[in-house]
Amino acid sequence: MDSSKRLPCNCVYELDSSACDLIPNLLPIGPLPASSDPGHYAANFWPEDSTCIGWLDKQPAGSVIYVAFGSTGNLTQHQFNELALGIELVGRPFLWVVRSDFTDGSAAEYPDGFIERVADHGKIVSWAPQEEVLAHPSVACFFSHCGWNSTMDSISMGVPFLCWPYVVDQFLDQNYICDKWKVGLGLNPDENGLISRHEIKMKIEKLVSDDGIKANAEKLKEMTRKSVSEGGSSYKNFKTFIEAMKH
Numbered sequence: 250m251d252s253s254k255r256l257p258c259n260c261v262y263e264l265d266s267s268a269c270d271l272i273p274n275l276l277p278i279g280p281l282p283a284s285s286d287p288g289h290y291a292a293n294f295w296p297e298d299s300t301c302i303g304w305l306d307k308q309p310a311g312s313v314i315y316v317a318f319g320s321t322g323n324l325t326q327h328q329f330n331e332l333a334l335g336i337e338l339v340g341r342p343f344l345w346v347v348r349s350d351f352t353d354g355s356a357a358e359y360p361d362g363f364i365e366r367v368a369d370h371g372k373i374v375s376w377a378p379q380e381e382v383l384a385h386p387s388v389a390c391f392f393s394h395c396g397w398n399s400t401m402d403s404i405s406m407g408v409p410f411l412c413w414p415y416v417v418d419q420f421l422d423q424n425y426i427c428d429k430w431k432v433g434l435g436l437n438p439d440e441n442g443l444i445s446r447h448e449i450k451m452k453i454e455k456l457v458s459d460d461g462i463k464a465n466a467e468k469l470k471e472m473t474r475k476s477v478s479e480g481g482s483s484y485k486n487f488k489t490f491i492e493a494m495k496h
């Protein structure tokens with residue numbers, strides 16, 4: 250079969266073989282790494298703030314909540330406040346990616362006194378080197394929008410999820426994370442559609458104390474490692490695609 254009839258994708262066959270089999274020409278070759286250039290820019294052209302890695306180096310192993318909602322997700326100012334206060338209530342070290350347009354397309358305003366209260370255990374950046382962050386031993390969980398690339402990043406590093414999807418495929422990704430793979434938890438909004446600070450605190454504490462979820466995350470990490478190792482499914486599919494392109 251020529252390469253034009255092949256469809257490489259950033260996934261791992263073993264994560265859902267039945268879904269992959271529905272597309273006969275699909276070639277799962279994931280997880281795909283980001284650029285190896287340390288100075289590269291994210292897809293939205295925001296530079297990564299690598300100072301967060303030095304900050305992570307100073308945190309205890311398995312202690313940090315990593316919070317990042319991708320390049321397009323937005324919150325209302327009210328919801329942003331609840332998120333900030335929920336993170337604060339947990340009291341753990343946190344690394345939070347807050348884009349300049351995170352609240353309805355404009356710069357976020359933090360709750361009064363928030364920055365001062367979390368100064369000794371929080372790090373806020375406009376963008377982070379995500380693969381490097383998720384691979385860091387100090388990271389306990391990933392508070393994520395469940396975009397597919399972020400999902401693959403976290404799975405390949407064995408990091409459990411707290412899920413906050415926004416649009417279309419992200420809700421399906423959450424179903425995989427929480428229901429099929431059992432490597433994360435979802436959030437429940439209140440009667441007004443708001444995810445409260447107390448819900449955020451409760452779910453983070455539940456997630457970081459759940460040994461079953463941690464064990465499942467480690468199993469998926471090992472599965473993805475094997476898939477890209479010599480003889481693994483992604484390794485073989487990648488070789489197949491390269492060979493097809495030669496002809």
